[in-house]
Amino acid sequence: MKITEVKFVEGFIRMANDGWEQGWHERNGGNLSYRMKDEDVAAVKEFLSEDGEWKEIGTEVPGLANEYFMVTGSGKYFRNVIIDPEDSIGIIKVDETGTKYQIQWGFVNGGRPTSELPSHLMNLEVKKRVTNGKYRVVYHAHTTNTIALTFVLPLKDEVFTRELWEMATECPVVFPSGIGVVDWMVPGGKDIAVATSKLMEQYDVAIWAHHGMFASGEDFDLTFGLMHTVEKAAEILVKVLSITPNKLQTITPDQFRHLANDFKVELPEKFLYEK
Numbered sequence: 271m272k273i274t275e276v277k278f279v280e281g282f283i284r285m286a287n288d289g290w291e292q293g294w295h296e297r298n299g300g301n302l303s304y305r306m307k308d309e310d311v312a313a314v315k316e317f318l319s320e321d322g323e324w325k326e327i328g329t330e331v332p333g334l335a336n337e338y339f340m341v342t343g344s345g346k347y348f349r350n351v352i353i354d355p356e357d358s359i360g361i362i363k364v365d366e367t368g369t370k371y372q373i374q375w376g377f378v379n380g381g382r383p384t385s386e387l388p389s390h391l392m393n394l395e396v397k398k399r400v401t402n403g404k405y406r407v408v409y410h411a412h413t414t415n416t417i418a419l420t421f422v423l424p425l426k427d428e429v430f431t432r433e434l435w436e437m438a439t440e441c442p443v444v445f446p447s448g449i450g451v452v453d454w455m456v457p458g459g460k461d462i463a464v465a466t467s468k469l470m471e472q473y474d475v476a477i478w479a480h481h482g483m484f485a486s487g488e489d490f491d492l493t494f495g496l497m498h499t500v501e502k503a504a505e506i507l508v509k510v511l512s513i514t515p516n517k518l519q520t521i522t523p524d525q526f527r528h529l530a531n532d533f534k535v536e537l538p539e540k541f542l543y544e545k
């Protein structure tokens with residue numbers, strides 16, 4: 271069996287390619303990470319090597335000590351993942367202190383994990399804790415319409431959540447806890463990782479102003495679907511705002527409360543403010 275035939279590897283590659291086909295990954299834009307299950311590690315054990323150097327993550331993730339992750343590579347193109355996975359993606363292990371990682375598979379041409387590794391691992395650590403280990407995927411993409419909105423909407427969680435909820439009835443059901451927004455920051459380091467992972471304590475989605483989006487979920491389908499739903503809502507809002515700054519009608523706070531009741535989701539009142 272080839273490693274690319276193992277189910278989680280297939281799922282990872284398919285998700286990367288789906289993102290590319292959406293137009294969210296110009297050049298080397300975006301990155302993807304997956305916290306592997308014990309059975310995933312067992313399924314690829316024969317392909318893993320423990321000879322690699324231990325390198326600094328650039329932050330501390332003690333809650334992920336000794337865990338394995340599949341991640342996209344720094345400077346690698348999502349467009350190439352499907353044709354050359356061994357070059358574009360890799361498997362890393364985090365050490366027992368949660369400060370170092372070792373490449374155990376992939377990145378065959380001297381590559382290394384995504385420049386956003388601190389954000390990915392800190393988000394995965396928070397999500398592992400707050401979901402009791404359920405969430406395993408963190409996805410970052412340069413979603414066109416969501417980025418466009420960061421130039422015209424106030425950079426506030428309440429505003430992005432409410433405006434995007436109004437764009438499609440399914441939205442509050444798909445992301446009932448809402449969306450967090452990070453002001454413009456330098457990407458690739460610990461500071462933006464700390465800011466994003468703080469938002470991930472309560473949200474499954476975080477928007478980076480003038481940059482892109484982070485989404486997290488249980489598996490590849492749910493995480494891709496979440497990113498897709500938010501970006502679709504953003505596309506509708508861009509179209510609406512392009513027609514007129516004033517909506518003639520929309521979904522009202524009371525209608526959201528009614529929906530929450532029937533669909534058995536909890537919608538925080540902070541998003542249902544009167545305008």
Ligand code: 2HA
Pocket residue numbers: 298299300301345385386410457458
């Ligand atoms: O180039 O998207 O945020 C990868 C990125 C950095």
Ligand code: ZN
Pocket residue numbers: 299300410411412457481482
């Ligand atoms: Zn980016």
